[in-house]
Structures are given as C-alpha cells and as structure tokens.
Amino acid sequence: MKKQYYVYILRNVSGTIYIGITSNLIKRVWEHKNNFVEGFTKKYNVHLLIYYEMYNDPINAIVREKQIKKWSRIKKLTLIRRTNPTLSEIKTH
Numbered sequence: 690m691k692k693q694y695y696v697y698i699l700r701n702v703s704g705t706i707y708i709g710i711t712s713n714l715i716k717r718v719w720e721h722k723n724n725f726v727e728g729f730t731k732k733y734n735v736h737l738l739i740y741y742e743m744y745n746d747p748i749n750a751i752v753r754e755k756q757i758k759k760w761s762r763i764k765k766l767t768l769i770r771r772t773n774p775t776l777s778e779i780k781t782h
Contacts, residue, residue, distance in 0.1 A: 694711070695742065708758050
C-alpha cells in the first residue's frame, strides 16, 4: 500500500485558519484537537478540519501546501467553500 500525504486546513471558532501537511490525517487532526502540537494551533485553538487534499507523492504535497500558504485569505476561503459550501461563515479579514 502506497503512503498518502495530505494538505489540510484547520480553523477555530473565530475564523483563524492553519495550513499543514501530514501523512496521517486522522492522527494529526486528533493531535491538534488534543493540543499535542505546540505552537500556533494550540495557542489559537485551531482544531476544526475544514479542508484537505490527498497526494501520493510528498513533494507534490509540499509544493501545494506552500502554494496555498502564499495565497490571499480570499483565495483560500474560495478553495475551502468550493468543497465545503455548508461551512459556517469564516471572516475574510
């Protein structure tokens, strides 16, 4: 079985978003939700998975993560809403 890689986006209740990469999405989201990950997501309680993409190659996943991180907030939200249209409103600023 080939390893898969995920680019994912989390948010908190006030709309702060975080973009990351992992090879085990379920475990990584669990770690964020239970504050096992030091740093930004723990400090700002960014724990809700709102978007992910799957890749077979880690290089492609890393390139995509970096690409999305460079985007404007509006462009990121457009990507999220395309696949998650019922998500409650996220602030654009």
